[in-house]
Amino acid sequence: MVVIMTDKTDYEIEIEAMADYTYKFMPENTDDPTEPILKISKSSLGTFDWCPKKYEFSYVKRLPQDQTEAMRKGTIMHNAREDFFNDFDIKKAEDMTHSEVVDYCSTLFPLDDYSDDYQTIIAFEAQRFVDARSDEKLDEFLPACNEGKFDCEIVIRADQNPDYPLSRDYVVHLQGIIDRIFKEGNGYIPMEFKTGPWKDYKATSMRKEMAFYKILIENSSDLVLKQAGLEPNIPVSHWAWYYPISNHFHCEDATSRYRVNNVNGVMKNIAKLIHAYEQKIFETKFYYKTCTHCSFFGLCDAAQDSGWL
Numbered sequence: 654m655v656v657i658m659t660d661k662t663d664y665e666i667e668i669e670a671m672a673d674y675t676y677k678f679m680p681e682n683t684d685d686p687t688e689p690i691l692k693i694s695k696s697s698l699g700t701f702d703w704c705p706k707k708y709e710f711s712y713v714k715r716l717p718q719d720q721t722e723a724m725r726k727g728t729i730m731h732n733a734r735e736d737f738f739n740d741f742d743i744k745k746a747e748d749m750t751h752s753e754v755v756d757y758c759s760t761l762f763p764l765d766d767y768s769d770d771y772q773t774i775i776a777f778e779a780q781r782f783v784d785a786r787s788d789e790k791l792d793e794f795l796p797a798c799n800e801g802k803f804d805c806e807i808v809i810r811a812d813q814n815p816d817y818p819l820s821r822d823y824v825v826h827l828q829g830i831i832d833r834i835f836k837e838g839n840g841y842i843p844m845e846f847k848t849g850p851w852k853d854y855k856a857t858s859m860r861k862e863m864a865f866y867k868i869l870i871e872n873s874s875d876l877v878l879k880q881a882g883l884e885p886n887i888p889v890s891h892w893a894w895y896y897p898i899s900n901h902f903h904c905e906d907a908t909s910r911y912r913v914n915n916v917n918g919v920m921k922n923i924a925k926l927i928h929a930y931e932q933k934i935f936e937t938k939f940y941y942k943t944c945t946h947c948s949f950f951g952l953c954d955a956a957q958d959s960g961w962l
């Protein structure tokens with residue numbers, strides 16, 4: 654018997670044992686175990702929901718998108734917030750006054766183009782720390798998971814979405830990095846951090862994003878959860894989003910009938926996405942207000958035919 658020694662962790666072995674995955678998915682090859690299955694991320698599914706043609710340009714054809722100031726800001730502020738939670742020392746802040754906690758939080762953010770925006774986050778986190786201390790819940794102040802990576806495979810049934818029936822059931826690979834997940838009582842709360850302004854109409858898309866994360870967490874194996882800092886068998890009880898630029902924070906029960914509908918809606922959207930691959934048709938969703946900002950405006954027939962040049 655030949656024994657192969659490996660330095661890989663159980664987590665790495667488990668990830669490698671999953672099927673290969675790709676955005677260049679070929680449904681007709683599904684029965685061939687050497688062919689990759691479909692990869693789905695929150696962003697890819699969101700782009701498909703926004704406009705299937707834009708999804709095809711971005712993810713199937715892998716055409717580059719223009720880098721915008723909003724993207725740059727998002728990357729820098731996400732990194733700053735991740736570092737804040739990695740560096741925050743509970744013991745150090747334990748006996749500080751409120752204003753000392755504010756000063757301490759200030760030292761954990763960088764001086765850059767977004768320093769004014771960090772002030773709102775600093776005030777928010779300092780207050781959260783003081784509240785957690787008076788509730789004797791300092792152990793819940795730091796996230797259980799800070800930018801954790803999740804991978805799982807789920808089955809999308811042929812009849813998952815009656816409006817977009819599939820020729821068969823499919824296994825797909827979901828992947829995502831979740832900004833932060835807090836533990837409160839016996840439940841987890843994924844919290845999405847956004848660096849743009851809040852608008853009430855964004856609640857619909859936020860619920861889709863959070864429902865995607867709920868599916869991702871609840872279908873990840875114990876090893877994947879552990880690697881991300883989570884314990885198995887703890888449900889996602891709530892979900893939340895935070896828009897510091899508008900000083901907007903929202904947290905809601907993730908288990909109500911309405912939120913279950915959000916989860917079902919994501920599963921239906923995935924079926925719709927697979928349907929597009931099966932049909933090899935990625936439709937355009939032209940809307941002049943948003944399409945004029947699309948990186949693929951010059952390549953898109955619907956945009957070219959619209960007269961908005």
Ligand code: SF4
Nearest residue numbers: 704707938944947953
């Ligand atoms: S220009 Fe509009 S319709 Fe065309 S790909 Fe972009 S978002 Fe879709």
